[in-house]
Amino acid sequence: MFLLNTTADYRQPLDPRDAETLGAAAAEEVERHLSFRENHAPTPLVALPGLAREIGVAAIHVKDxxxxxxxxxxxxxxxxxxxxxxxxxxxxxxxxxxxxxAELHSEEVRAIARGMTVACATDGNHGRSVAQGAQLVGARAAILVHTGVSNERVAAIARFGAEMIRVEGSYDDSVREAAWVAEAKGWTIVSDTSWPGYERIPGLVMQGYTALVREALKQMPEPPTHVFIQSGVGGIAAAVAGHLAIELGDLRPVFTVVDPARAACLFETARAGRPVTIAHGEPTVMAMLECYEPSLVAWRILSRAADAFMTVDEADATGIMNRLARPHSGDPAVVAGESGGVGLAAAVKAVADPAIRATLAIDQRSRIFVVNTEGATDPGKYEEITGLSPAAVAAKNPEGALI
Structure with a gap:
């Protein structure tokens, strides 16, 4: 499914709160924060010239x-x-x-952190980040996971010392349970989605994502003309779209938000012109994107900064995982998890559809940018889908394949 943004807010300036959250000054603060992280390094930007030639565009770049x-x-x-x-x-x-x-690891600050407990709901990746952050500062973390989260992903979070709490139902059920439990116990909820009265902390989470956009703009030979970013509740799509709108202004790329067809809460929100909660259906392999209710802050940004919305099917997601694992025409291999390559899957699907291609004005001069949002965060699932281990795929990369 595909539709253009026809909301009343389309192409209006970002809300001042969001412009401050995602602007240059805030992004510079994120970069300074990262400079204090021991294992920080900019992630690679991967060029796929073979795939670009195959689909008839000038360039494809993947922020890995x-x-x-x-x-x-x-x-x-x-x-x-x-x-x-x-x-x-x-x-x-x-x-x-x-x-x-610079004082983060001082005894004064750590003594304060030890008295704090942060909590969140997660499909896997956000909870791992919250748990790691808590471990870094010496705070406690309580992470709520729904029944669909694999044991492998639970174990990956627990290794940071977090208390793991299983919740019956979907991701959205775990979000509501996390908010209730945190309020009852006096914990600080650190959610990547927002709801009425709860916006600032999800804004900080999105602010952190601006780092990948700034890195990519520095790494690319030229700014992209088209961007396809996958969406769960909308945080990563909103962060990328909002920061690009601020940084590039009228020269910003055509931006398409991508949902799984089985969990298309942003697509249906765009269709309705207001935030909507969709019905739970059959689970999607794109587990990190299986969300049925959008973040209100993310929608406020995307209603202004996104140009189009589309969905991809299960076969699109698994097909792009395999394509990236078994590249040809000189392209490097990329380890992309079940949700990681969804933006690229949408780009390939859009270019193959003459109507969508024309509507988005994609031609042989177009430069497409996507984000591989996750590697093999569930290695067993990755090998089940691709028939290859993540290590075997990573070993394929030729010298100089990464920018």
Whole structure:
């Protein structure tokens, strides 16, 4: 399914709150924060010239977040960043002075962090980031996971010392349960989705994601003309669309938001012109995107900065995983998890459809940018789908394949 953005807010300036959250000054603060992280390095930008020639565009670039901060997904940028910001703010309030990031590991700050508990609901990747952030500062973490989260993903979060709480139902059920439990116990909820009255912390999570956009703009020979970004509740799509709108203004690329067909909450929200909750249906293999209710802050941004919305099917997602695992025409291999390659799957699907291609004005001069939002965060599932181990795929990369 495909539709253009026809909402009343389309192409209006970002809400001032969102422009501040995703603007240059905030993004520079994120970069400074990352400079204090021991294992930080910009993630690679991967060029796929063979696939670009095959589909008839000038360039395809993939920002490969499977390498981010040892967590294997872009979420490493958001949850941990928000946790650290919240600890520093609490320290400022308790100590009555400005507390710099450089003091994060001081005994004064760590003593304050030890008295804090952060909590969230997760499909896997966000919870891992929140748990890692809590471990870095010495705070406690309680992570709620729904019944669809694999044991492998639960174990990957638990290794950071988080308390794991299973919740019956879907991701959205776990979000509601996390908010209720956190309020009852006095914990700080660090969610990547927002609801009425709860916007600032999800904004900090999205703010963390601006780092990947700034890195990509520095790594690309030229800015992209078209961007396809996958969406769960909308946070990563909103962060990329919003920051590009601020940085590039009238020269910003054509931006398409991509949903799984079985969990198309942003697509249906765009169709309705207002946030809607969709019915739960058959589970999707795109587990990190299986969300049925959009983030209100993300929608506020996307209603202004997104140009189009589309969906991809199960076969699109698994097909692009296999294509990236078994590249040809000189392209490097990319380890993309079940949700990681969805933006690229949508780009290929859009270019193959003459009507969508024409509507988005894609031609042989177009430069497409996508984000591999996760590597093999569930290695067993990855091997089940591709028939290859993540290590075997990563070993295929030729010298100089990454920019």
């Amino acid at each position: 977040e499977g390498h981010r901060l040892g967590l294997g997904s872009f979420k490493a940028l958001g949850g941990a960043y928000a946790v650290i910001r919240l600890v520093l703010e609490e320290a400022e309030q308790r100590l009555g002075r400005v507390v710099d990031m």
